[in-house]
Amino acid sequence: MIHVVKKDIPRTRDTIIIRLLAILGALLVASIIVIFAGANPINLYIGIIEGCFGNLHRFAATIQKMVPLLVLSLGVMVAFKMKFWNIGAEGQFLMGAVGAALVVRFFPNLPMPVMIFSMGALAFVFGAIWLLIPAFFKAKFGTNETLFTLMMNYIALNLVVALQYDFWKDPGANGMPKIANFPANALLPHIGGFNLSIAFAIILVILVYFLMNYSKIGFEITVLGESENTARYIGINITKTIITAALISGGLCGLVGMFQTAGISGALSIEITGGLGFTAIIVAWLSGLKVPFIVLNSFAFAVLLQGGSYIQTAFQIPGSVAEMIQAIILFFILGSEFALHYRFVSDKKKREVA
Amino acid sequence: MDSVRCFYSKGENMNTQYVVNMKNITKVFGKVKALDHVEFSLKKGEIHAILGENGAGKSSLMNVLNGIYVPDEGEIEVKGQTVTISSPKDALDLGIGMLPQHYKLVDVFSALENVAAGSRKTTPFLNRKKILDEMGKLISQLGMDIDPNKKVYAMSVAEKQSLEIFKVLYRGADILILDEPTAVLTPQEIKNLFQIIRKMVAVGCSVIIITHKLDEVMEISDRITIMRKGTTIQTVDKKDTNPEELAGMMVGDVMELNIPWVDVERGEKSLEVKDLTAIDKNKVAVLDHVSFDLYAGEILGVAGIAGSGQKELCEGIAGLYPIKSGEIIFDNTNIVGKNPEDISKMGISLSFVPEDRLGMGLVSSMDIIDNVLLKDYKNKKGMGISRVISRRKALALVEKLNVSTPGIENHAVSLLSGGNIQKVLLGREIELQPKLMLTAYATRGLDVRSSQIIYDLLNNEKKKMIPILYIGEDLDVLMSLCDRIVVLCEGKVTGIIDPRKTTKEAIGLMMSGVMEEGKKA
Numbered sequence: 001m002i003h004v005v006k007k008d009i010p011r012t013r014d015t016i017i018i019r020l021l022a023i024l025g026a027l028l029v030a031s032i033i034v035i036f037a038g039a040n041p042i043n044l045y046i047g048i049i050e051g052c053f054g055n056l057h058r059f060a061a062t063i064q065k066m067v068p069l070l071v072l073s074l075g076v077m078v079a080f081k082m083k084f085w086n087i088g089a090e091g092q093f094l095m096g097a098v099g100a101a102l103v104v105r106f107f108p109n110l111p112m113p114v115m116i117f118s119m120g121a122l123a124f125v126f127g128a129i130w131l132l133i134p135a136f137f138k139a140k141f142g143t144n145e146t147l148f149t150l151m152m153n154y155i156a157l158n159l160v161v162a163l164q165y166d167f168w169k170d171p172g173a174n175g176m177p178k179i180a181n182f183p184a185n186a187l188l189p190h191i192g193g194f195n196l197s198i199a200f201a202i203i204l205v206i207l208v209y210f211l212m213n214y215s216k217i218g219f220e221i222t223v224l225g226e227s228e229n230t231a232r233y234i235g236i237n238i239t240k241t242i243i244t245a246a247l248i249s250g251g252l253c254g255l256v257g258m259f260q261t262a263g264i265s266g267a268l269s270i271e272i273t274g275g276l277g278f279t280a281i282i283v284a285w286l287s288g289l290k291v292p293f294i295v296l297n298s299f300a301f302a303v304l305l306q307g308g309s310y311i312q313t314a315f316q317i318p319g320s321v322a323e324m325i326q327a328i329i330l331f332f333i334l335g336s337e338f339a340l341h342y343r344f345v346s347d348k349k350k351r352e353v354a
Numbered sequence: 355m356d357s358v359r360c361f362y363s364k365g366e367n368m369n370t371q372y373v374v375n376m377k378n379i380t381k382v383f384g385k386v387k388a389l390d391h392v393e394f395s396l397k398k399g400e401i402h403a404i405l406g407e408n409g410a411g412k413s414s415l416m417n418v419l420n421g422i423y424v425p426d427e428g429e430i431e432v433k434g435q436t437v438t439i440s441s442p443k444d445a446l447d448l449g450i451g452m453l454p455q456h457y458k459l460v461d462v463f464s465a466l467e468n469v470a471a472g473s474r475k476t477t478p479f480l481n482r483k484k485i486l487d488e489m490g491k492l493i494s495q496l497g498m499d500i501d502p503n504k505k506v507y508a509m510s511v512a513e514k515q516s517l518e519i520f521k522v523l524y525r526g527a528d529i530l531i532l533d534e535p536t537a538v539l540t541p542q543e544i545k546n547l548f549q550i551i552r553k554m555v556a557v558g559c560s561v562i563i564i565t566h567k568l569d570e571v572m573e574i575s576d577r578i579t580i581m582r583k584g585t586t587i588q589t590v591d592k593k594d595t596n597p598e599e600l601a602g603m604m605v606g607d608v609m610e611l612n613i614p615w616v617d618v619e620r621g622e623k624s625l626e627v628k629d630l631t632a633i634d635k636n637k638v639a640v641l642d643h644v645s646f647d648l649y650a651g652e653i654l655g656v657a658g659i660a661g662s663g664q665k666e667l668c669e670g671i672a673g674l675y676p677i678k679s680g681e682i683i684f685d686n687t688n689i690v691g692k693n694p695e696d697i698s699k700m701g702i703s704l705s706f707v708p709e710d711r712l713g714m715g716l717v718s719s720m721d722i723i724d725n726v727l728l729k730d731y732k733n734k735k736g737m738g739i740s741r742v743i744s745r746r747k748a749l750a751l752v753e754k755l756n757v758s759t760p761g762i763e764n765h766a767v768s769l770l771s772g773g774n775i776q777k778v779l780l781g782r783e784i785e786l787q788p789k790l791m792l793t794a795y796a797t798r799g800l801d802v803r804s805s806q807i808i809y810d811l812l813n814n815e816k817k818k819m820i821p822i823l824y825i826g827e828d829l830d831v832l833m834s835l836c837d838r839i840v841v842l843c844e845g846k847v848t849g850i851i852d853p854r855k856t857t858k859e860a861i862g863l864m865m866s867g868v869m870e871e872g873k874k875a
Contacts, residue, residue, distance in 0.1 A: 229714040235695035
């Protein structure tokens with residue numbers, strides 16, 4: 001019989017080799033699909049690279065795809081550090097967007113800097129509230145945050161549906177169910193394809209890095225996540241820590257709602273998230289909840305997203321094929337996690353060890 | 355009707371007097387000899403108690419008989435035949451059933467459903483009526499108090515235990531192993547359990563009961579086997595012995611230890627515990643009107659069988675366990691109801707080395723610096739943390755206590771050996787320059803050398819006039835290290851004694867619930 005045995009902590013060198021092998025394997029398997037779709041895999045893979053870095057415009061698109069994923073992953077990470085499984089980033093993102101749109105709707109004539117600041121502030125608050133609700137119930141009554149945050153996603157989504165199809169429907173859109181576009185003073189300023197959200201993202205990366213590594217609250221979040229008993233033992237106020245972490249986590253995710261509406265879509269709609277709130281969970285987890293790796297992995301995911309959309313037009317292959325390639329690569333990388341942490345041992349050998 | 359084999363087995367061919375005969379049983383785990391050429395035999399129809407301290411090998415021996423451990427050496431005879439038992443299922447086929455220490459019942463099932471589940475006689479469809487009939491018969495024979503339709507979640511601990519016993523019998527066991535069955539019961543429930551055990555024997559079962567309570571042994575058993583440090587000391591008939599003799603055999607001769615008792619003129623009273631009472635979630639009193647004083651420059655030992663309230667006592671004083679009533683007075687302030695944050699804000703610097711080192715005292719995935727930081731970070735003003743001081747302290751700690759570690763940074767403490775983990779924890783707590791030290795099982799699992807270092811550290815603190823509460827399990831150590839010893843049994847103080855004026859046997863008796871002379875029961 002073959003048994004699965006947990007390995008010691010993998011070495012960095014092994015990690016890199018296994019990850020590279022996984023990507024190589026993924027590309028090989030994906031090639032089969034590409035050939036069936038009638039394209040040359042080598043050209044296609046080169047196409048992905050070109051689509052991401054071919055010119056400044058494409059590079060800007062890659063970076064813009066990275067920004068929301070990066071900030072969402074940071075938000076998710078803060079909660080995950082506490083072993084508070086916030087899988088409601090999608091909902092917090094949407095609520096943040098609602099918050100930003102609320103400012104635009106009720107104060108459309110604010111000067112641009114004030115407008116952007118207010119939109120960001122309200123987006124942060126709305127996202128934070130969306131996570132504070134489950135966090136409050138977890139701290140006070142011990143409810144399960146996984147289900148709670150997941151359900152909050154659907155409430156947020158359907159709230160936006162109601163806004164888009166009914167309450168905030170644009171009468172000037174010839175019956176199309178859409179919310180009116182933001183005026184120019186509510187759009188993030190940009191240079192070329194790069195808008196201001198990139199600057200915000202850089203600041204947030206630095207802030208979150210210092211928060212988690214060099215602040216009391218970050219330290220307390222980590223300790224609480226590792227062991228609640230230790231947290232009680234050293235006198236951490238557990239309720240306060242849960243609430244603070246939820247505020248930061250939800251707030252960061254909410255802020256992305258402003259980045260996307262004011263920076264990319266120019267309006268609130270149900271499509272703005274593109275499932276990034278869930279992808280962020282994968283990014284945060286793959287990065288081992290470490291800020292530098294989150295930056296790296298968000299970039300890698302952005303390359304997949306941007307490269308995928310580029311090859312659709314450049315190679316005339318269906319969007320589903322591009323998505324399949326993304327999925328295969330992801331599948332292999334997640335699968336390689338297993339190879340990193342476990343190994344197979346035959347029964348006979350195991351006895352000798354024991 | 356083989357389901358109730360044990361009640362009808364008298365007619366079976368059972369000429370052998372012994373139903374179980376274990377010879378020369380040896381079981382080694384790594385370097386530890388859990389069982390060292392152990393002999394054990396069980397007569398048909400007897401109640402046989404196995405008596406011993408924690409870690410004496412009682413449970414290991416029974417796990418061998420129940421097929422959970424396969425012995426490295428030795429022979430087992432059951433009902434006259436040499437057998438190999440390699441799983442609990444094998445054991446049950448031979449009629450041996452062991453009551454699990456942690457009950458394995460399905461909460462949302464009724465008693466009947468729990469009995470039926472996993473029983474090999476169960477047909478694909480549940481024949482409630484047939485099982486109900488069989489159950490009724492057994493229940494009335496044994497005088498048990500089981501309602502077949504009551505759901506497990508609605509049952510008391512005693513009811514769950516009865517149900518577990520019943521399950522084992524229903525599955526055909528006639529040799530029953532009970533591992534510390536009275537630990538979770540109230541005195542009245544213990545009385546009921548003993549009645550059930552006697553009735554089981556009356557209908558032909560043989561019972562092995564593991565315990566360390568002398569009074570129970572004297573009440574229920576026919577024969578007693580005493581175990582110590584993995585060996586059988588002796589098997590005696592109850593009628594030929596007395597509790598004093600048993601206690602003596604259980605604890606063994608006084609060993610010469612190299613722990614110098616430091617003679618320090620004790621200072622003022624520093625901690626006063628008055629009538630401290632705490633209850634656990636099963637409403638059992640884990641601390642029952644505990645009172646004692648602790649003086650500066652004194653190591654006050656706490657002796658007792660594991661689970662007699664030591665953990666709750668420490669955590670209660672540290673503000674981590676809810677106290678129902680009573681007072682904990684430190685420096686003229688009652689600290690009952692205060693949490694650790696409150697206590698430290700009151701300026702009481704308290705060192706606490708908890709029993710659960712990696713689960714409470716330290717964060718296992720963090721390195722030594724961050725683990726030192728745990729108790730330091732609040733001292734810094736502002737929102738940030740600084741590792742400068744902690745790094746210096748960690749380095750000093752590693753050097754002073756000779757912690758063997760690849761580094762103080764980026765190397766999780768869980769990767770260190772047990773002794774080194776404890777050095778980190780104890781070293782950190784001593785560095786706090788506490789006004790009061792609580793240590794729980796400070797040397798558990800440590801080798802002689804590491805233990806020696808820990809004792810020296812504690813003696814040093816004592817010389818600095820720090821009051822120290824030392825929870826221990828090794829009586830030899832407690833007696834040579836401590837100035838006085840509080841003996842706990844089931845949450846009650848059964849004696850506060852000077853170890854230099856008493857015997858190990860006397861402490862052993864108090865640990866088993868016999869009150870100190872001159873004290874009211």
